[in-house]
Amino acid sequence: MKFRCPKCSAACGLFDRACQRCGFLLTARSVLRLYLVQARQATALECPRCRKGAVPIGAKVCPACGEIPTFRDLVEATVGPPRRRVRNYCDNAPPHAKRLAQWIYLLLSATLLWWLLGYVQQVTGGHWLGLAALSMLYLTASARRGGCPGAGSSPSHTTRRAW
Numbered sequence: 001m002k003f004r005c006p007k008c009s010a011a012c013g014l015f016d017r018a019c020q021r022c023g024f025l026l027t028a029r030s031v032l033r034l035y036l037v038q039a040r041q042a043t044a045l046e047c048p049r050c051r052k053g054a055v056p057i058g059a060k061v062c063p064a065c066g067e068i069p070t071f072r073d074l075v076e077a078t079v080g081p082p083r084r085r086v087r088n089y090c091d092n093a094p095p096h097a098k099r100l101a102q103w104i105y106l107l108l109s110a111t112l113l114w115w116l117l118g119y120v121q122q123v124t125g126g127h128w129l130g131l132a133a134l135s136m137l138y139l140t141a142s143a144r145r146g147g148c149p150g151a152g153s154s155p156s157h158t159t160r161r162a163w
């Protein structure tokens with residue numbers, strides 16, 4: 001029976017002590033260690049300072065430049081470029097694309113509102129007007145305190161500027 005070396009994928013016998021090609025020790029311990037190293041490399045983030053080293057999660061320093069990036073730096077280096085690309089697209093989107101996004105947003109909002117109204121009427125049995133006034137009062141109060149969860153979040157950059 002044959003299986004592949006986990007390091008170089010050469011064919012190895014089941015009872016071989018080491019891989020014939022790369023010399024990798026075929027013990028449970030070394031195989032486990034190799035998989036651990038591979039998992040750490042797979043989850044490594046780009047170093048925000050030198051942009052060369054891949055810093056594994058949990059590592060103290062970048063293996064390439066020896067810099068000590070914070071977790072926040074690492075996340076920013078990874079999430080930053082795609083976020084900038086989306087923002088660039090939104091800023092440079094042609095007018096008809098912006099208009100389309102606005103229409104889709106409006107349609108979705110109207111659908112959601114319609115569904116919500118139906119649901120509220122079903123639950124409150126028609127006495128929803130007083131409750132609606134009360135919740136408006138609550139929403140206004142919490143928005144003034146700056147604690148309204150919906151105040152700062154909108155589906156996209158484009159729609160926020162459009163409304």
Ligand SMILES: [Zn+2]
Binds near residue numbers: 007008009019023
């Ligand atoms: Zn091998």
Ligand SMILES: [Zn+2]
Binds near residue numbers: 065067
């Ligand atoms: Zn680095």
